[in-house]
Amino acid sequence: MSPEPTLTASIAEAVREYGLRRVPLEVVLSAAAKVDHSAAVSVHWRRRVLTAITSLADEGVIDLPKTRTDRRADPPLPAYVTRRGAPSAQTETRASIVWHADLGWAALGDERGEWSASERACLALVNAWLPRRRGVVVPIRERSLEITGDDKALESWLFGSLFRPERLSLELLECEPCWPPVHRQILGDSGTWLLVENYTTYVSLSRRAAELSFDGQVIWGSGNQVSTRLRTLAASGERPNSCRYFGDIDAGGFRIARSAWQCVSDLGFEDLRPAYGLYGLALEHGRTTPSGRSPRMSGETVIWAQEWLGGPLGEPSLAIARSGARVVQENVGVEVLAATGLADWFGDR
Known part of the structure; x- marks a missing residue:
């Protein structure tokens, strides 16, 4: 895998500007995510970051630790990088460009x-x-x-x-632009968007929302494609006044939610908040089952999820996700929704 110029340059810039010579991995990942907002859901994300880090080490910009590694996901990454004491020739002067x-x-x-x-x-x-x-x-x-x-x-x-x-x-x-179609139900013009991770739950929520005279939009996030769907809407000039999200309670669900939250922030929309009531209904009515996938969540995602969901929902939800189990949002189905009102969906923590 070849190093990507923009990704590598962003990491190099963060290393150069960091106050200490030893730069934590979290700073490196944050710098990389600034230029690639698919980080939370990209299959090869860590491998791409590793390629960029290795490239900078080969260029003499940084040194890598011999033993300290982060093994929370594959491939392992250095727990930190160390900025070289003297800038390399490449970082001292920038190559001149004859501009078009x-x-x-x-x-x-x-x-x-x-x-x-x-x-x-x-x-x-x-x-x-x-x-x-x-x-x-x-x-x-x-x-x-x-x-x-x-x-x-x-x-x-x-x-x-x-x-x-x-x-x-x-x-x-x-x-x-070549954006995929966005599946959504436009039920009113209030500017309230409800993003739903899975298609089945999107259908059930859309039908119940129409019965309850919801005056916003219910939008299928399409799992890992949620950022693309948001950018599709932004490219057409649409902006929400309020944006809520509902997804699975598991490691993958929180990674996707974080990706959506980051995308909303990058697009300058109103902050993406959880649909607290729907998450509460999932915990109340849902069955906890093994996810069948890796339970690993990065430290950054754990910290983010604790702050994002928070309150009485945060701890039990994260305990499920970190154990490798899951509660899928399909537990909040037609019969559960039939006994709810809109206030039950969006109630704050």
């Missing part, structure tokens, strides 16, 4: 030192590609693969500072 005429704004920003290392790496890749334009419009992931070697990289930048007006645009990159 269509990136005059980027050249000006570069002179002023406005771009972070990861932003500059992205712009450099675009700059190298622009002379190769062929006047053919393709889906954004095809263009992203051509420019960066990563089919999802451009999507991760699309809603950020580099795509502000008069900067990068889909027209400049000769590509078009």
Whole structure:
């Protein structure tokens, strides 16, 4: 697996700016997640981070510990990295770029030192590609693969500072958005969104929501694809006034919820909050069963879930997830929902 330029540059920047020479793994992962918001659900996420870390070590930017490793998931990662005492030649000076005429704004920003290392790496890749334009419009992931070697990289930048007006645009990159359809029930215009992880529960909740005159939207998050669904809605100009989420109570469910929460934050939406009442109903009526999958949750996800769900629901839910068991949201089915009102779904902790 080859190192990804934007991912590697973001980690290098975080290492350079961290106050101490020894940089904890959590800082490294956070820096990597800033440029790839699929981190919580990406199958090869840790392997990609390891490739970037190894690349920086080979370049003389960092040193890796010989024995201290984080083995909470595969592959193991170094528990920390150590910044080299003297900057390498690569970090002392940045290679000059002869900017394309269509990136005059980027050249000006570069002179002023406005771009972070990861932003500059992205712009450099675009700059190298622009002379190769062929006047053919393709889906954004095809263009992203051509420019960066990563089919999802451009999507991760699309809603950020580099795509502000008069900067990068889909027209400049000769590509078009290509988003999957979003399954949802639009029951009113209040701007309240209820994101539901699994399709069966989405159907049951949608039907009961219509009976209860819910005046918002019920949206199928499609499991690991929830971030893509949110970006689809954002790309069409839609924004919620209030956003709630309901998913499975297990390690995978919390990873997906965290991914949705991070995406909502990145898009500048109102904070994604749990549908506390629905999680409570799952604990009350649900059967705890073995998940059949790895119970491992990263330390960051555990801390996040404790704070996000919190209250009387947090501890029992996390105990289930960390034990390798699960309570699926299908336990909150048609018959359970029939005895509930909207206040039972959204009640705060």
